[in-house]
Amino acid sequence: MPAPRWAVCVDIGSTFTKGAVFGFEGGEGRIAARAEAPTTPGDLARGFEAVRRELFARARANEPGFAAEDAIVRFSSSARGGLRIAAIGIVPDLTLAVARLAAASAGGKIVKSFAYTLTADDVAALETLDPDIVLLTGGTDGGDEKHNLANAAALAGARISSTIIYAGNRTARDAVAGILAGKRCIAVDNVMPEVGAVRVEPAREAIRRVFLDTIVEGKGLAALVDSLGVAPKPTPLAVFELVRALSEECPEWRDVCLLDIGGATTDCYSAVEPFRGEPSVVLHGIREPRLTRTVEGDCGLRVSAEALFESGRALIERELGSPPLEILAFAVYIGLVARYPAYLAAEARETRFDAIMARTCAALALRRHAGVLRTVYTAGGKAWVQRGKDLRAVRRVIGTGGYLARIAEEDFLARALAALVPEPEERFLVPEAPVLYADRNHVVPLIGSLAAEYPREAARLLARSLRPVAGDVAQERNRRP
Structure with missing residues (x-):
């Protein structure tokens, strides 16, 4: 599909609604205009229209050549903070792991996971959460x-409004559909039809449909969708599709990782082969997808x-040093920014x-996204077991989000990666020597709206908009005590 002459892209966030006009004349995309305005939670369309007018x-x-009638309009939204999803599987390292992959790749936020058969306490926890x-x-x-069947029966009796x-x-x-006849239930193809076969696309599409029902009808976007003729995408899904396009369309960006640091969450995306198949290394659990x-x-x-502060206290105190007054300050x-x-x-x-x-956000998110190698001792000698995804081959790491759009700290990502110090008998499979880039214009979620339809143009536009930053990971790690 040929690229449009102009594209107007808007992302409706929880706090701000941001937008950009991209021009594609001459085959090379560029940023023609940027604007933002406060999000209007009661009626998201008002904030959208304010940004579009600007x-x-x-x-x-x-x-001078811009004409609104020549522009396509695409938009995304994370105004509800993402769909809250509870994942249920049988074996934690197999079906439950694949369920988490499906939910995350669709743009959802996993709020709770359950393995095996749901207990009475599990059902009570679900009722308290009442996820989307x-x-x-x-x-x-x-x-x-x-x-x-047992889990379906437990859900049938649960006091939840979830889909x-x-x-x-x-x-x-x-049989499951019959048991859940009194609930809103959608049945799709199995996320793991065979052991080791991961197939998350049908579940991802079902989650996207629920997102559209929730956002479009519940937040005042229905008239906007009717006038534009296009529905919004979950912002994480737009970014997911952009990382895919970047990896597939730009050979120098094939092995890439992206960190999106926000006020409420940090998202980590990666496109890289998940398992090297090295001698003496055995993969435990599922082989994760490339993306x-x-x-x-x-x-x-x-x-x-x-x-x-609680999850990353060890990393934070290491950065602060030992003075108690500094930790108290x-x-x-922390209390101030959490309240305001x-x-x-x-x-x-x-x-x-x-x-x-x-x-700390970047370090924790990378450590959890990446896999780990642990030493095991067998009759044949020392070996390694890999759990999760190997990111060591990642050559480029992108940092995005509001913080990185305005920060002047050139060695930010290098210092974050260097904080991940290997433990004895264990190795974090994080990027080893990547080139580091920052999304200073904060255009990743905006370009992401174009990635599914115009993958080549979106990928090349993103690659040109990123700015390499200083800081060598190995040198930074060597400087630390």
Whole structure:
């Protein structure tokens, strides 16, 4: 499909609605205008229209040839913070792991995972959470049915308003649908029809449909969708598709990782072969897809700041040093930004605290997204077991999000990666010597709206908009005590 002459792209976030006009005349994409405005939670269309009007005005001023009637409009939204998804599987390293992959790749946020048969305590936890979606998986096609039927019965009696997506053993599908007849239930193909075969696309599409029903009808976007003739995408899905396009369309970006650091979560995306097949290394669990996403709900700079302080305390205290007063001042700042998420650092010390928080978000998200090698001793001698995905071959890491759009700290990503110090008998499979880039214009989610339709143009536009930053990971790691 040929690229449009102009593309107007808008991303509706929880706090701000951002937009850009991209021009594709001459075959090379460029940023023609940027604008943003506060998100209007009661009616998301009002904030959208405010940004679109400003974009049109700036594009006309910057580009004499710009004409609104020649522009396509695409948009994405994360205004609800992403769909909250509870994943249910049988074996943690198999169907449950695949369920998490499906939910994350669709742009959802995993709020709870359950393995094996749901207990009374599990059901109570689900009722407390009442997630947007319950993703029910389990068993290969023709395999175990009893766990799926038992879990379906437990969900049927649960006091939840969630949409239930069944993506487990095909043999049990009709029985599960019958048990869940009193709930909103969607049945799709199995996420793991055979052992080792990962097939998340049908579940991902079902999650996307639930997103559209939730966002479009519930947040005032229905009229906007009717007038534009196009529906919004979940922002994480738009970014997921952009990382795919970048990896497939630009050979120098084939092995890539992207970190999106926000106020509430940190998302990590990677496109790289997940397992090298080295001698003496055995893969435990599923072989993950080449393209994956994870999201960390305790790694945020504002809304999740208190959770970050708890999860990343060891890394944070190492950065702060030992003075108790400095740690106390940091704790006070954490309380301030968690209470007032729109607060911006007002002095040098607070700027330093923000930088430490952001580096901790990046370090934790990378460590959790990546796999790990652990030493085992067998009759044949020492060997290694790999769990998760090997990111060591990643050559380029991209940092995006509001913080990295304005920060002047050139060695940010190098210091974040260097914080991941290997443990004895264990090795984190994080990128070893990547080239580091920052999305200074914060255009990743905007270009992402174009990636599925115009993958080549979107990928090349992103590659040209990224700025390499200073900082060598190995040197930074060697400087640390």
